[in-house]
Amino acid sequence: MKRALSLYAAAIYLFLHLPLAVLAVFSFNSSRFTVWEGFSPRWYQAVFRDPHLAEAALNSLIIAFTATAAGTVIGTLCAYGLWKQKTGLLPNFIKSTLYLSLVTPEIVMGVSLLAFYQWVFRFLDVQLGMHTVVLAHVMFSIAYVVVVALARLRTLDPSLEEAALDLGATEWVAFRKVTLPQLMPGVAAAALLAFTISIDDYVITSLVAGVDSETLPMVIYAMARRGGSPLVNAVSSLIAVILGVMIVASERLRRSS
Amino acid sequence: MRLCLLPAAVLILLLFVAPLVIVCAYSLLSRGAYGGVGLPWSAESYTRLFDPLYASIFVRSFVVAAISTALCLLLGFPLALFISRSGRRKNLYLALVILPFWTSFLVRTYAWMFLLRDTGLVNTLLLSLGIIREPLPLLYNYGAVIVGLVYGYLPFMVLPIYATIERIDRSVIEAAADLGAKPWTILTQIVVPLCAPGIAAGSVLVFIPSLGAYLTPDLLGGGKTILVGNLIQNQFTTARDWPFGSAVSLLLMALVMVLLLLIARRNQEGLL
Structure with a gap:
């Protein structure tokens, strides 16, 4: 039975990893078609020469950096507050709404933010754009930041503070000089996680983005929706590798003590 | 210290609670002349939910989510069992399940398009081997959507089951073995029942995102598979019927919350 289980597990690991591996291999195919004709970096050269992709990538980076910075600060403070004050109206409100935000379908969060923005715009002279995307990203990333930071805080000894x-x-001094240094690996892990979620989001972003804020996932999505191309294979592989490295780094930080 | 919680509380109130309240209000208004919403107040959006056309979309989403969940269980339980028995390599094997989950959901879905489309790898291989003459219609159907959902949410099934298997007292299994139980009997009579909370949690964690999925059915279904997520998106964009889109969103949220309450009692610890 042990042998059968190992074989079954191996097949599942293939199922989990083969699609991305195959995509990555074929992103180096010199042919435009799905027949292997030889190794070539031409699609990667094309990716870096594409002005549309470059602009979208820049937008994605600006949004991800801003949202990560804000989300990490707010989320870390929130986790610290929840660690200090375990019960009460405010902690319970925050805990239950954050939990709910983690399980809310992305499409529901996206359309509700869209409805909310449009309602607010009745009173303000603003439009959808980078700012609305950044705010949405800060919102959905803080739950992840709080979870990671709180897990780290729970390993700390409160008597030190x-x-x-x-x-x-x-x-303030006790927090900054005693708790924060010990919490730092958790904060860094949380920030990396928030960044990867922000840079990868399509569903919510596409609903609250304006004309000036097309992100990389939006461009890739549009290309994929048309059936895909070797260019998409290359840019996708690139993103998967970069995010993979960031996630491994985040895990390492989270586990370090 | 109360100040620490304040920024998060304001953010949640403004960008999570308020939008949901707005959606509640919109669901009870009428469709505006140029999109958007307007008076009078009306419950029509809710009565339209019972229209067979829309009810069938909910039923279909339930069936797709249920099949995806069942397949995840079929793959996930043995995998969790395998990981728990792999000694020093446990963490590596666990990481190999989690890693793809965090590397771009969009890219991973696209990888399946690359494999399954008419000119994709699977069809090209089968054609060149002479097994088929015409490309098989592998993409843009419910089968492809289910494959994508299973692929995307398998870690949600594996992790809670693994956690419960790890908590099983080894001596219980040893006692059964000493008393002559065969490995299969131990598995079905002891391990599976003791894993029930993990199986329940995993099933709900897979079922919920599958039920509300938008990206997977849109890309792998190519607009031919309309599930609840697509319906909501469509009402807010192309159809511009925000009140109805809001009502559908709220029904979906209600279903999600009911499912969560089902496992809430079993799962007291939680992440937060």
Whole structure:
């Protein structure tokens, strides 16, 4: 039975990893078609020469960096607050809404944000654009930041901070000098996670983006919807590798102690 | 210290709670003349949910999500069992399940398009081997959507089951073995029942995103497979019927919450 189980598991691992591996291999195919004709970096050269992709990538990076910075700060503070104050109206409200935000279907979160923005725009002279995308990304990333940061906080010894307070440190100094340094790997892991989620999001982004804020996933999606091309194979493989490296880094940081 | 929670609370109120409240309000309004919404208040969007056309979309989404969940269980339970028995390599094998999950959902879905389309790898291979003469219609159907959902959400099934298997007291299994139980009997009579909370949690965690999926049915179904997610997107974009789109969204949210309540009692610890 053990042998059969191992074989079954091997087949599932193939199912999980083969599609991306095959895509990556064929992104180096010199032919335009799905027949292997020889190794060539031509599609990667084409990716880097494409002004449309470059512009979308720049938008994606600006959005991801801004949203990650804001989401990490707000989420980390929130996790710290939840760690200090475990019960009460506000902590319970935050915990249950964040939990709900994690399980809300993306499409529902997207259309509700769209409806909300359009309602707000009745009173303000603003339109959909980078700012609306960034706000949406901050919103859906904080739940992930809180989960990762809180997991790290729970491994810390609260008596260290209490000792600092007893010795006369203010709350802010105790947080900054005692807790934050120990929490840092968790914060970095959370930031990397938030970044990968932000840079990969299509469903919510496409609903709340304006004309000036087309992101890389939106361009890839449009190309994929038309059936795909070797160019999409190359840019997709590139994204998968970059995100894969970031996720491994995030996991390493999360586990380091 | 209360200040630490304040920014997050404001953000959640403004960008999560308020939008849901707006959607509730919109679902009870009428369709505006140029898209958007307007008065009078009306419950028509909710009565339209019972229209056979839309009810059948919900039923279809349920069936697709149920099949995806069943397949995830069929793949995920043995995989979790395998990982829990692999000694020092546990963490590596676990990472190999999680890693693809975090590397771009869009790219991974596109990878399946590359494999399944008419000029894709599978058809090209079969054609060149002379097994088929015409490309098989592998993409743009419910089968492709289900493959994509299983591929996308398998980790949600594996992780909770793995967690419950790891918590099983080894001595229980040893006792059964000492008393002469065969491996298959131990598996079906002891391991599976003790994993029930993990199986339930995993099933709900796969079922929920499958039910509300938008990206997978749109790309792998190519507009030919209309599920709840596509219906919502369509009402907010092409059809421009926001009140009805809002009502569909709220029904989906209600279903999600009911499913979560089903496992909430079993799963007290939680992430937050």
